[in-house]
Amino acid sequence: MVGKRLFRYLIPHRKQLLAAFLLLLCATAADLTGPKLIQIFIDEHLTPRSFEKQELILLGGSYLVLLGLSAGLTYMQLVSFHKIALKIIQQLRMDVFGKVQHLGLEFFDTTPVGSLVSRITNDTEAVKDLFVSVLSTFVQNIVFLIGVFAAMFLLDVRLAMYCLVLLPLILALMQTYRYYSSKVYRVLRSKLSQLNAKLNESLQGMNIIQAMGQEKRLREEYGKINREHYQAGLQNIKLNGLLLRPAVDLIYVVTLILVLYFFGIQPNSAVKIGVLYAFINYLERFFEPVNMMMMRLSQMQQALVSAERVFKLMDEDRLAPAQQGTDNPKIERGLLEFKNVSFSYDGRGDVLKNITFTAKPGQTVALVGHTGSGKSSIINLLMRFYPVERGEITIDGAPLQTYSEEELRKKIGLVLQDSFLFVGDVKQNIRLHNQSISDEEIVEAAKFVQADSFIEKLPHGYHEPVGERGATFSSGQRQLVSFARTMALQPKILVLDEATANVDTETEEAIQTALENMRKGRTTIAIAHRLSTIQDADLILVLHRGEIVERGTHQELLAKEGLYYKMYLLQQGAVNVREVKKGSK
Numbered sequence: 174m175v176g177k178r179l180f181r182y183l184i185p186h187r188k189q190l191l192a193a194f195l196l197l198l199c200a201t202a203a204d205l206t207g208p209k210l211i212q213i214f215i216d217e218h219l220t221p222r223s224f225e226k227q228e229l230i231l232l233g234g235s236y237l238v239l240l241g242l243s244a245g246l247t248y249m250q251l252v253s254f255h256k257i258a259l260k261i262i263q264q265l266r267m268d269v270f271g272k273v274q275h276l277g278l279e280f281f282d283t284t285p286v287g288s289l290v291s292r293i294t295n296d297t298e299a300v301k302d303l304f305v306s307v308l309s310t311f312v313q314n315i316v317f318l319i320g321v322f323a324a325m326f327l328l329d330v331r332l333a334m335y336c337l338v339l340l341p342l343i344l345a346l347m348q349t350y351r352y353y354s355s356k357v358y359r360v361l362r363s364k365l366s367q368l369n370a371k372l373n374e375s376l377q378g379m380n381i382i383q384a385m386g387q388e389k390r391l392r393e394e395y396g397k398i399n400r401e402h403y404q405a406g407l408q409n410i411k412l413n414g415l416l417l418r419p420a421v422d423l424i425y426v427v428t429l430i431l432v433l434y435f436f437g438i439q440p441n442s443a444v445k446i447g448v449l450y451a452f453i454n455y456l457e458r459f460f461e462p463v464n465m466m467m468m469r470l471s472q473m474q475q476a477l478v479s480a481e482r483v484f485k486l487m488d489e490d491r492l493a494p495a496q497q498g499t500d501n502p503k504i505e506r507g508l509l510e511f512k513n514v515s516f517s518y519d520g521r522g523d524v525l526k527n528i529t530f531t532a533k534p535g536q537t538v539a540l541v542g543h544t545g546s547g548k549s550s551i552i553n554l555l556m557r558f559y560p561v562e563r564g565e566i567t568i569d570g571a572p573l574q575t576y577s578e579e580e581l582r583k584k585i586g587l588v589l590q591d592s593f594l595f596v597g598d599v600k601q602n603i604r605l606h607n608q609s610i611s612d613e614e615i616v617e618a619a620k621f622v623q624a625d626s627f628i629e630k631l632p633h634g635y636h637e638p639v640g641e642r643g644a645t646f647s648s649g650q651r652q653l654v655s656f657a658r659t660m661a662l663q664p665k666i667l668v669l670d671e672a673t674a675n676v677d678t679e680t681e682e683a684i685q686t687a688l689e690n691m692r693k694g695r696t697t698i699a700i701a702h703r704l705s706t707i708q709d710a711d712l713i714l715v716l717h718r719g720e721i722v723e724r725g726t727h728q729e730l731l732a733k734e735g736l737y738y739k740m741y742l743l744q745q746g747a748v749n750v751r752e753v754k755k756g757s758k
């Protein structure tokens with residue numbers, strides 16, 4: 174199964190493969206003719222003591238030419254096989270990377286990032302070995318073996334027939350090795366994956382780890398997996414040590430003794446000494462490729478286990494929800510409706526229950542509620558990160574799932590609490606490699622969200638380098654850059670996960686002004702953690718355990734004296750609220 178799929182990757186390269194194979198044949202033929210020439214030298218010149226100069230020059234010259242030819246052809250075939258192998262692996266990596274990009278967030282919720290990295294890098298690397306060294310070694314050595322056998326038959330049929338018995342013995346040995354080693358390799362690869370996952374977790378959360386003094390615990394956890402990895406590695410080495418070279422060597426020694434006993438040491442042996450020399454030479458050459466193959470068998474097994482893991486990832490069916498139908502509606506106005514939407518991440522408890530609301534074009538709808546009440550889940554569905562299974566979400570009257578990915582991403586701008594910046598510079602982070610956005614539009618977008626003033630002050634302005642995750646920028650600055658990025662696309666609908674905590678007053682003011690500007694004229698769905706920022710919202714939805722328990726404007730909700738009122742009270746302090754209420758009456 175795995176082998177078949179890997180084989181499919183070879184098909185586009187069949188012509189190059191054939192050429193490499195021919196080169197290999199020629200190289201092997203050149204290599205194998207050597208002992209034959211030496212046999213002629215021993216039997217026809219050395220034993221009868223006939224040293225005809227011209228014949229000897231011819232023989233010696235041919236031997237040298239053969240050596241040169243064999244070296245040249247070997248080089249060429251090696252390069253050819255490696256080229257094919259590298260191309261295949263390049264394709265495999267692209268395929269698996271492409272697949273991962275289309276997986277749904279549902280998949281990422283349950284798969285450690287480190288283990289994915291392990292599959293895309295380590296496992297494909299192991300598969301590369303299969304094509305780079307295993308395949309060429311196997312093809313080469315099988316050809317070599319056939320050549321050795323042919324030469325043996327030409328030399329002495331009887332001797333060669335005896336040696337044929339070796340083949341099933343060696344195949345049985347290979348099979349036994351494969352059976353045991355695949356088990357060990359599976360453990361080994363999964364431990365490596367776990368090591369990477371733990372490493373990733375430790376590096377990602379370094380600030381928290383250091384702040385909470387978790388270094389020792391994580392070191393211990395990492396150490397535990399590392400020990401298990403070592404144990405599996407040790408088992409593997411023992412298996413290799415026992416079944417690979419030593420077992421083959423043993424067969425070789427026994428065969429050698431038998432051949433010498435039956436054909437060599439007998440006083441009136443019918444076999445000539447030159448033939449015996451050449452035969453033993455061939456026998457040695459027979460075991461050379463067998464040993465090579467046995468050594469590669471370990472790599473092959475490792476590669477097959479890795480390929481199995483890579484293909485499992487490629488077969489993953491938790492895909493990101495895709496467009497359905499071919500209507501290709503366009504978002505023109507920004508009318509957004511949730512109709513009786515219920516949702517569960519795990520198919521057990523509902524985290525959203527019967528959510529129904531309408532955001533008219535240009536309106537701001539704010540989502541408020543305690544932590545875990547379902548605010549982000551509403552956004553996750555609206556962004557089509559998860560499929561809507563019960564109820565319906567429509568935009569401008571068309572169901573969400575009928576929109577193309579491109580239309581959704583272009584017309585719905587998302588600003589998350591934790592702004593993610595890519596490695597590159599500020600300008601690239603705003604443009605995100607969208608060539609339809611001009612430099613002027615970038616500056617315009619930055620000005621629009623008040624990011625311009627801080628960017629201008631950076632030593633390299635818009636070309637200021639950005640490191641991984643934008644770690645050298647403050648959270649407020651990251652937020653402003655991500656606002657500019659969103660606004661550069663001029664979205665029709667804005668989805669905001671408000672994050673104004675942890676920024677200085679000046680930046681907060683800039684952010685608030687930016688948000689106000691951004692919301693103008695476009696439908697906005699905003700998660701508000703601080704109720705003071707959404708008082709002017711057209712509709713406020715108060716969520717509690719996945720349900721909308723209250724809805725209305727700020728004043729209406731205060732008048733109700735329900736959950737919103739209590740939340741507001743907590744945030745503002747009791748005295749202020751009473752004043753606010755009095756003022757509103």
Ligand SMILES: Nc1ncnc2c1ncn2[C@@H]1O[C@H](COP(=O)(O)OP(=O)(O)OP(=O)(O)O)[C@@H](O)[C@H]1O
Pocket residue numbers: 282518519524542543544545546547548549550551
């Ligand atoms: N990816 C997920 N997989 C499974 N359950 C999830 C996932 N994300 C959230 N939940 C659960 O869904 C519920 C709603 O979470 P959600 O993130 O929507 O709340 P929230 O109101 O946005 O909270 P907060 O204000 O803390 O961000 C919670 O009980 C949470 O445990």
